[in-house]
Amino acid sequence: MKYLIAEDEQELQQSIKNYLSRDANVCETASDYWEASEKLELYEYDIVILDINLVTGSGLDLLKKLKQQKKKCGVIIISANSSLDDKLQGLDLGADDYITKPFHLAELNSRIKAVLRRGQFGGDDSITFQEIQIDTLARSAYVNNKPITLTRKEYDLLLFFITNQGRVLSKAIIAEHLWGDDSDLLDNFDFIYVHINNLRKKLTTEGAKYIQTTYGSGYKFIAD
Amino acid sequence: MAAVINSLQIKNALQNKTPLLRKASKTFLIAAMVLMALSAVALFFYTQGLLKNEIEEELYSNKERVEKLLIEDQSIKGIPPIITVEQVEKPEGLTLKDTLIYDPLQDEIELFRELSETREIADQHYRITVRAMVIESEDILFAIIFTFISIIFFAFIFLFYFIKSRNEKLWQPFFINLDRLKNFSVKSDKLLTFEDSEILEFHELNREMETLTAKIQNDYRNLKQFTEDVSHEMQTPLAIMQARIDTVMNDEFITERQFEHLSKLQSDILRLKQLNKKLILLAKIENNQFNDNEPVSINEIISQVVTNFQELTPIEFIVKVKGEVEAQMDRSLAIILCNNLLSNATKHNFEKRPITIHIGNNTLQVINAGTTALEKPDQVFERFYKENKKPDSTGLGLSIVKKICDCYGFIPSYLFHERKHIFQINFNK
Numbered sequence: 091m092k093y094l095i096a097e098d099e100q101e102l103q104q105s106i107k108n109y110l111s112r113d114a115n116v117c118e119t120a121s122d123y124w125e126a127s128e129k130l131e132l133y134e135y136d137i138v139i140l141d142i143n144l145v146t147g148s149g150l151d152l153l154k155k156l157k158q159q160k161k162k163c164g165v166i167i168i169s170a171n172s173s174l175d176d177k178l179q180g181l182d183l184g185a186d187d188y189i190t191k192p193f194h195l196a197e198l199n200s201r202i203k204a205v206l207r208r209g210q211f212g213g214d215d216s217i218t219f220q221e222i223q224i225d226t227l228a229r230s231a232y233v234n235n236k237p238i239t240l241t242r243k244e245y246d247l248l249l250f251f252i253t254n255q256g257r258v259l260s261k262a263i264i265a266e267h268l269w270g271d272d273s274d275l276l277d278n279f280d281f282i283y284v285h286i287n288n289l290r291k292k293l294t295t296e297g298a299k300y301i302q303t304t305y306g307s308g309y310k311f312i313a314d
Numbered sequence: 315m316a317a318v319i320n321s322l323q324i325k326n327a328l329q330n331k332t333p334l335l336r337k338a339s340k341t342f343l344i345a346a347m348v349l350m351a352l353s354a355v356a357l358f359f360y361t362q363g364l365l366k367n368e369i370e371e372e373l374y375s376n377k378e379r380v381e382k383l384l385i386e387d388q389s390i391k392g393i394p395p396i397i398t399v400e401q402v403e404k405p406e407g408l409t410l411k412d413t414l415i416y417d418p419l420q421d422e423i424e425l426f427r428e429l430s431e432t433r434e435i436a437d438q439h440y441r442i443t444v445r446a447m448v449i450e451s452e453d454i455l456f457a458i459i460f461t462f463i464s465i466i467f468f469a470f471i472f473l474f475y476f477i478k479s480r481n482e483k484l485w486q487p488f489f490i491n492l493d494r495l496k497n498f499s500v501k502s503d504k505l506l507t508f509e510d511s512e513i514l515e516f517h518e519l520n521r522e523m524e525t526l527t528a529k530i531q532n533d534y535r536n537l538k539q540f541t542e543d544v545s546h547e548m549q550t551p552l553a554i555m556q557a558r559i560d561t562v563m564n565d566e567f568i569t570e571r572q573f574e575h576l577s578k579l580q581s582d583i584l585r586l587k588q589l590n591k592k593l594i595l596l597a598k599i600e601n602n603q604f605n606d607n608e609p610v611s612i613n614e615i616i617s618q619v620v621t622n623f624q625e626l627t628p629i630e631f632i633v634k635v636k637g638e639v640e641a642q643m644d645r646s647l648a649i650i651l652c653n654n655l656l657s658n659a660t661k662h663n664f665e666k667r668p669i670t671i672h673i674g675n676n677t678l679q680v681i682n683a684g685t686t687a688l689e690k691p692d693q694v695f696e697r698f699y700k701e702n703k704k705p706d707s708t709g710l711g712l713s714i715v716k717k718i719c720d721c722y723g724f725i726p727s728y729l730f731h732e733r734k735h736i737f738q739i740n741f742n743k
Contacts, residue, residue, distance in 0.1 A: 099550060099553075099554060101554045101557070101558065102550075102553055102554050102557050105554070105557030105558060105560065105561050106557065108561055108565070109557075109560065109561065109564070112564075168553075170547075170548075170549035170550050170553070171549075190549070191549040191550055191552065191553035192549055192552035192553035192554075192555070192556040192557075192583060192587055193553065193556065194556060194560055194580075195556075195557055195560040195561070196560065243625060257564050258563045258564050258573075260563070260573075260576070260577045260580050261577065262577065262580040262581045262584050263560075263580065266584065269626070271591070272622060272626070272653065273584070274584070274585070274588045274657075274708075275623070275626060275653060275656070275657040275660070276626055276627060276657065276660060276661065277661055279581075281625070281626040281627055284628075285625075304573070305568070305569075305570045305573030305574070306570045306573065306574065307573070307574065307577060308563070308573055308577065
């Protein structure tokens with residue numbers, strides 16, 4: 091997959107590039123409006139990660155241009171502004187998703203994958219990891235073609251794990267992904283233990299032991 | 315920050331107020347009445363005095379005439395009861411008095427004004443008495459007063475309606491502009507324009523109001539911009555920190571202890587992010603930026619929120635529904651309200667005991683177990699108030715609850731009863 095990361099903060103841009111490149115993706119970067127605009131005109135991308143507040147212009151204007159040119163690429167807006175108006179405006183202009191700073195790279199990755207899966211941009215509705223299969227349209231999971239019953243949160247968790255396979259996921263990342271704004275309703279993230287343990291049990295019964303504990307309190311989804 | 319004025323207070327204050335035009339009419343009417351009464355009384359006494367003088371003057375001149383006649387001819391007896399001439403022994407002084415005399419012509423006792431004096435003519439004392447009927451002058455007096463009152467009354471009636479219609483026309487631009495001001499919203503990008511008037515003061519008032527409202531709108535926009543800027547400025551460095559930590563966790567070889575530290579940092583960043591979000595939310599509520607008011611069923615919201623919480627905690631939630639509670643408010647704020655109340659109850663619950671929620675009678679109660687009452691129960695809804703100094707709490711949850719309540723005129727309250735913390739929202743307006 092080919093990504094363009096249009097973000098004016100160098101640090102953030104490099105971190106995103108670093109994280110996304112690991113899945114053998116090609117990541118190009120643009121540090122301002124003009125660079126991004128030029129690259130978008132010259133090359134084709136599968137996914138464009140677009141910061142709204144680029145130093146020399148608005149990401150929303152770039153988005154408008156992209157849609158006028160009828161380019162076939164997924165657009166994920168990243169913005170420091172969590173206001174609903176901006177979000178709606180971005181989505182109305184044809185963005186595929188909207189993510190507010192600060193975000194976890196794993197979260198961004200899972201959003202990108204979700205956009206890709208919607209099919210239009212060369213993705214697939216079903217995900218396969220070893221003997222595990224996930225049908226994202228039906229929101230159901232299979233191990234060795236045998237369906238397993240998962241709760242809504244367990245399904246989301248499994249999908250998140252597979253999307254970010256091989257990466258270390260802390261409890262905070264998982265909690266934020268599964269509960270979003272509601273993740274601060276309680277003082278600690280102990281509540282995710284229950285869901286991870288349940289998922290782990292269900293997978294292990296079918297012989298799929300991929301959820302590993304790393305560094306004592308983190309998780310990693312990995313093939314042995 | 316715009317102060318939130320309770321709509322109830324406004325309503326009460328308006329009840330004691332009189333509309334301008336009615337007040338002006340009332341003042342005019344009262345002034346007219348007083349003026350009418352005073353002038354009528356004054357006219358009455360003046361005319362009465364005038365008539366009395368007239369009568370007395372006439373009596374004196376009549377007496378003079380009778381005297382002259384009497385000098386020529388002492389046999390005159392007079393014309394009783396108007397003029398009488400009698401012989402008396404001794405001279406008497408001049409007397410002037412009112413007297414009642416039977417008038418055979420009218421077969422009535424009438425009031426007369428009487429002037430009598432003795433005169434010495436040809437060594438004889440004669441008492442000359444002249445009288446004039448008072449009743450006639452009284453009739454004239456009343457006729458004058460009546461005419462005066464009716465003229466002045468009709469003049470006032472005419473003036474009243476004339477001035478009223480003039481006032482209405484005169485104040486017309488004022489009322490139009492007042493209506494425009496009532497519909498004014500700081501959130502609107504449109505400048506407020508007023509109906510111009512030929513009256514200098516109105517013109518000046520309009521100009522001042524236009525400047526003022528434009529400034530308010532500008533300040534409001536700046537404030538909003540400031541909130542957004544702060545949020546933007548804070549979120550970007552946070553995003554960089556977050557991304558760095560994610561990278562270190564995945565790319566470098568780290569020890570378990572280091573991971574623990576990084577994990578904690580992630581949680582702290584999350585806390586900052588949430589704090590930021592809540593502060594912006596508070597500012598937004600204060601700026602009345604939630605306008606999607608609709609009838610919201612609190613029962614429905616609670617059942618939705620409880621289902622959500624059940625995934626987060628093993629603590630049992632007991633919902634006791636006594637009746638349907640509906641509030642006219644923004645749906646997302648209703649969810650935030652319930653979320654924060656339940657979150658507070660869960661965080662400060664004692665020994666994972668069940669949390670009880672009562673819905674009914676226009677109130678919502680969230681009850682959790684506790685050991686002791688709060689030290690400062692009156693401050694529980696204040697910003698950054700923390701009873702037990704829990705490090706992970708932002709101290710904003712309940713102040714958001716309060717702010718939402720203020721926004722809609724709901725009444726939040728706290729009570730400690732039988733080792734239970736009871737938070738109650740009264741949705742009665």
